[in-house]
Amino acid sequence: MLNFTIRRLVLSIPTLLFISLVIFLLLQLAPGDPMAQVPLTVPPEVKQKMREALGLGQPIHIQYFKWLHQFFIVEPQVFIDWATRDSWLLGWLPNTQLSYVMNDAGNFVPQQRVISWQTRSPVMDIVIQRMPQTLWVVGLAYVVGILIAIPIGIYSAYRHYSLFDQAGTFVTMVGFSIPPFFTGPLLIVIFSVYLGWLPSIYDTTHVVNSWATFKVQFMQMIMPVMVLALQTTAQISRYMRGAMLDNLNQDYVRTARAKGLGEATVVMVHVLRNSMIPVVTVIALGMPAIFGGAIITENVFKVNGIGQLLLTALFANDIPMVMTLTFIFAILIVLFNLIADVLYGVLDPRIRYD
Amino acid sequence: MTEQAIPASPLEADIEVYGALKDEMPQKPPRSQWRDVWDQFRKHKGAMFGGGFLVFVTLAVVLGPYIWDVDPKKLDIRNKDWRTVFSLIWDSEAKAGWIHPFGTDQLGRDILAQMIAGGRVSMAVGWTAMGLALFIGTAIGVIAGYFKRLDFWLMRLTDLVLSLPILPLLLVAVTLFRQPLRANFGPEGGMFILIVTVIGLTSWMQTARIVRGDILALKEREFILAARSIGTKPGKIIRRHLLPNVISPIMVSATLGLATAIITESALSFLGVGFPSDYPTWGKLLSDAVSRMQEFPERVLLPGIAISLTVLGVNYLGDGLRDALDPRIRGR
Numbered sequence: 001m002l003n004f005t006i007r008r009l010v011l012s013i014p015t016l017l018f019i020s021l022v023i024f025l026l027l028q029l030a031p032g033d034p035m036a037q038v039p040l041t042v043p044p045e046v047k048q049k050m051r052e053a054l055g056l057g058q059p060i061h062i063q064y065f066k067w068l069h070q071f072f073i074v075e076p077q078v079f080i081d082w083a084t085r086d087s088w089l090l091g092w093l094p095n096t097q098l099s100y101v102m103n104d105a106g107n108f109v110p111q112q113r114v115i116s117w118q119t120r121s122p123v124m125d126i127v128i129q130r131m132p133q134t135l136w137v138v139g140l141a142y143v144v145g146i147l148i149a150i151p152i153g154i155y156s157a158y159r160h161y162s163l164f165d166q167a168g169t170f171v172t173m174v175g176f177s178i179p180p181f182f183t184g185p186l187l188i189v190i191f192s193v194y195l196g197w198l199p200s201i202y203d204t205t206h207v208v209n210s211w212a213t214f215k216v217q218f219m220q221m222i223m224p225v226m227v228l229a230l231q232t233t234a235q236i237s238r239y240m241r242g243a244m245l246d247n248l249n250q251d252y253v254r255t256a257r258a259k260g261l262g263e264a265t266v267v268m269v270h271v272l273r274n275s276m277i278p279v280v281t282v283i284a285l286g287m288p289a290i291f292g293g294a295i296i297t298e299n300v301f302k303v304n305g306i307g308q309l310l311l312t313a314l315f316a317n318d319i320p321m322v323m324t325l326t327f328i329f330a331i332l333i334v335l336f337n338l339i340a341d342v343l344y345g346v347l348d349p350r351i352r353y354d
Numbered sequence: 355m356t357e358q359a360i361p362a363s364p365l366e367a368d369i370e371v372y373g374a375l376k377d378e379m380p381q382k383p384p385r386s387q388w389r390d391v392w393d394q395f396r397k398h399k400g401a402m403f404g405g406g407f408l409v410f411v412t413l414a415v416v417l418g419p420y421i422w423d424v425d426p427k428k429l430d431i432r433n434k435d436w437r438t439v440f441s442l443i444w445d446s447e448a449k450a451g452w453i454h455p456f457g458t459d460q461l462g463r464d465i466l467a468q469m470i471a472g473g474r475v476s477m478a479v480g481w482t483a484m485g486l487a488l489f490i491g492t493a494i495g496v497i498a499g500y501f502k503r504l505d506f507w508l509m510r511l512t513d514l515v516l517s518l519p520i521l522p523l524l525l526v527a528v529t530l531f532r533q534p535l536r537a538n539f540g541p542e543g544g545m546f547i548l549i550v551t552v553i554g555l556t557s558w559m560q561t562a563r564i565v566r567g568d569i570l571a572l573k574e575r576e577f578i579l580a581a582r583s584i585g586t587k588p589g590k591i592i593r594r595h596l597l598p599n600v601i602s603p604i605m606v607s608a609t610l611g612l613a614t615a616i617i618t619e620s621a622l623s624f625l626g627v628g629f630p631s632d633y634p635t636w637g638k639l640l641s642d643a644v645s646r647m648q649e650f651p652e653r654v655l656l657p658g659i660a661i662s663l664t665v666l667g668v669n670y671l672g673d674g675l676r677d678a679l680d681p682r683i684r685g686r
Contacts, residue, residue: 015517026527027530177669181640186658189654295625296624314525333517333518
């Protein structure tokens with residue numbers, strides 16, 4: 001198992017490098033000019049200087065290696081410096097200055113980080129600013145979706161072909177088919193416009209410090225969470241039902257019943273534990289989408305999370321931002337694929353990778 | 355003397371017992387595989403409904419413009435903001451009528467005509483992108499499964515594409531290549547090619563994996579060995595013997611592909627990177643209506659319901675096909 005994990009980890013390095021190259025080359029074809037917003041009165045030679053200041057004067061391969069260096073070496077160094085300086089966990093360690101280099105004059109200066117063309121601030125700082133909103137809304141929706149899906153899946157498999165099963169299958173099919181850009185506006189029309197119960201826009205600046213503010217926060221989270229949870233529920237409950245159906249007909253279930261175990265123990269302990277194996281891997285495979293944010297749902301409810309950040313960066317031709325964000329998503333996808341495979345092997349002793 | 359006939363041989367006595375064996379011809383004509391599949395498919399009510407709805411939508415958008423021959427782009431500013439004809443049921447004062455059954459938009463364009471035109475684009479994108487994805491997926495799956503030398507690299511490629519973040523990359527690709535393609539093929543044609551290619555290139559991986567798995571199992575079977583032993587060329591083996599045997603997983607993934615393609619196209623239009631603004635698609639109609647959904651909720655509902663019902667129909671069709679094409683489930 002350890003062998004397999006190490007082999008997969010090593011193999012994922014060239015995969016990720018290749019993905020970064022693909023994304024980089026794709027973005028190089030971008031027709032947009034980062035200087036398009038600069039006033040026309042700025043003379044061309046100044047514009048050329050500004051372009052070079054953004055790192056655009058270099059040939060493509062130098063730009064690519066600079067980006068790799070900044071992303072894989074400078075950003076972790078900055079993180080370590082921050083961790084040893086300000087974080088409560090590691091702040092007791094002596095302060096490191098890894099991200100500083102000596103310049104020609106002999107002074108220590110910070111190294112160049114990946115800079116957003118829109119805001120001229122480091123991309124990673126903006127990502128960290130946007131992360132909490134995305135994690136709260138999308139992550140909570142994922143948890144809620146799983147918590148709803150698993151009982152539905154168990155019960156519809158246990159009462160196969162019953163009315164509940166039929167209704168559950170229909171609802172999951174509907175949840176599977178209705179896109180979030182329709183459920184979002186639909187919920188807004190019903191609950192914000194006609195009933196006036198819930199706010200239609202997610203207010204990110206809202207601070208929770210009392211019961212009343214917590215209630216406001218709760219109200220504004222209901223709709224985006226429900227829209228996203230519907231999708232998760234539809235997907236996971238289908239898997240759960242399928243896995244339970246596979247296991248309910250197995251011999252060991254008959255054995256368990258024959259030796260006099262209660263129905264609750266048979267279903268909730270014996271069958272459920274075996275059925276959870278494929279479901280857990282499906283849940284792991286869905287994790288990258290949480291961090292990636294839900295581009296459409298965040299757009300509908302105006303949540304300024306990662307998905308919305310990517311969308312605005314795309315429209316503003318902010319290439320370093322788009323590049324870094326897409327690459328972070330790719331890392332997460334590769335990582336969680338690996339985790340799902342390893343989990344499958346750990347949970348199911350019949351699976352042998354070596 | 356007894357009347358009882360003495361059997362000539364024990365064998366004949368057995369035949370006497372199993373009377374059916376005396377039949378020289380089968381009593382019922384033999385049934386073809388597709389007949390069985392169709393019979394099983396008909397039992398699945400959801401699939402029949404879904405397939406019927408898909409046929410209905412396809413016919414409606416293909417033949418619709420000839421029956422409802424109102425120009426979807428014609429502005430009629432005097433008759434703007436009509437409601438649907440159904441609003442007359444609860445509000446007899448409403449600005450509505452059978453001239454515009456689904457009402458008109460803020461520029462007086464007929465919404466029914468726009469829905470038909472939009473459906474045309476959405477369905478065309480869906481079918482074409484699905485066809486492209488199936489073609490690439492089947493080709494890669496068959497080649498990887500049949501030719502051992504290429505298997506490793508093609509499957510690594512599939513894994514690689516699977517680990518790309520799809521929606522962000524779609525958005526990147528569409529925003530980047532919009533200008534050059536529009537310049538070459540016109541605003542509508544260029545966008546159509548771009549969206550179809552981009553969706554096709556990012557959704558073939560599941561088909562490729564399924565097809566490869568089936569081919570790997572099939573090519574060890576005796577009939578392939580027999581075909582090879584009489585000197586059949588690989589190309590012929592693939593076309594004549596392998597492809598017909600993997601048709602069922604391909605059909606099932608075709609339905610999934612159609613559903614994803616329709617949703618992806620609508621999502622791109624919704625985010626504002628799809629077709630040009632005066633060119634209706636269902637996603638575009640929906641996103642245009644969102645800003646005024648307080649006053650005119652039906653403009654959000656109509657395209658939304660159209661997308662959802664079509665995708666629901668396609669998904670049910672896929673479910674039914676999966677059951678009908680699986681010989682273990684069929685006949686039960």
